[in-house]
Amino acid sequence: MTAQLRSILFLIQSLLQRLAVAVFAATALILLLLTGMAAFGAAPWLELPVSIGGATYDQAGMYTQIAGTVLAVLLCVYLPSNARIMQLENSHRRFEIGMQDVARAYAIAHSADRENLFQLSSEFDAVRERLAYLRTHPELESLEPALLEIAAQMSHISRELADVYATDKVERARAFLKQRQEEVAQFNIRLEKAKALTTELRHWVHEVELEESVAASQLQRLQDELRTILPELGHEEILRADGTVIDIPRKAAE
Incomplete structure (x- = not known):
């Protein structure tokens, strides 16, 4: 849509430029003819009464007509260069x-x-x-x-x-990359499961160690209580290397 609008605007601009060139050329030609005819007395000069400071200039119209004719002719001198510029623009346009x-x-x-x-x-x-x-x-x-x-x-x-x-090569590459992506996604799923399992096992080990520590503490307290109670009951205790307690009656020991 933008390219079409640009083409339309370029066409309108080209038409206006050609119209302006035609108008300038026609105006310069008409002014040149009128001024030439007026110079030879075949046509009247332009009448333009001008008054400056109370003084009236009767020939102001003639001077204005001559100046306008010269200006129009000078403008027409630049028309060939403008035509070359328009030709270059058209060539560039056709090239694009x-x-x-x-x-x-x-x-x-x-x-x-x-x-x-x-x-x-x-x-x-x-x-x-x-x-x-x-x-x-x-x-x-x-x-x-x-x-x-x-x-x-x-x-x-x-x-x-x-x-x-x-x-076909691009499709194979895409299929390969898609398969690799699916494999990576599956690996990430397994990795998340492994992380969850590791966290669960770590928590479980901590609970087991805590329970073992509590059991060992209770066993140690029980052994301490036995060491205190056995002599009072007439028994002696012998502790093995593995921590087992052997009760020996005092008389048998004697």
């Missing part, structure tokens, strides 16, 4: 349009080349094959044959690039 058409045709040929539609290997046959494909393409019917030939040659030059980024 041509390059856009070539780029569009090349994109279509390169896309077909990536799909391995062209099989000929020699340069002449390969360019001719691409040119025939572009000529029959529905989107390129309005393009000139010279532009299509340039696009076909560009497509032939970039055939190695099209082979590297062929559609």
Whole structure:
């Protein structure tokens, strides 16, 4: 939409420029004829009464007409340079349009080349094959044959690039990357489960150690109580190396 609006504005600008050139040229020609005829007495001079400081200048119209004629002629001197500028702008415009058409045709040929539609290997046959494909393409019917030939040659030059980024190779690469991504996602899921299991086991070990510590503390307190109670009951205690208590009656010990 922006490109179309720009084209319309450029067309309007070109028409207005040509109209201005025509108006300037016609005005200069008319003024030159009138002034020449007035100089030879074939036509009257422009009457323009001018009064400055109470003084009236009767020939002010003639001077104004002559000055206007000279100015119009001087403006027409610049018309050839303006025409050259307009010609350069039009050439640049046509060049931009041509390059856009070539780029569009090349994109279509390169896309077909990536799909391995062209099989000929020699340069002449390969360019001719691409040119025939572009000529029959529905989107390129309005393009000139010279532009299509340039696009076909560009497509032939970039055939190695099209082979590297062929559609089937790109699809395989995408499938491989997708599979790797799924594997990474599954690994992250297993990793999160392993982290949760590790946290659970660590908590469980802590609880077991805490229970063992409580049991050992209770056993030690029980042993201390036995050491205090056994002598009062007439028994002696012998502690083994493993911590077991052996009760020996005092008389038997004697």
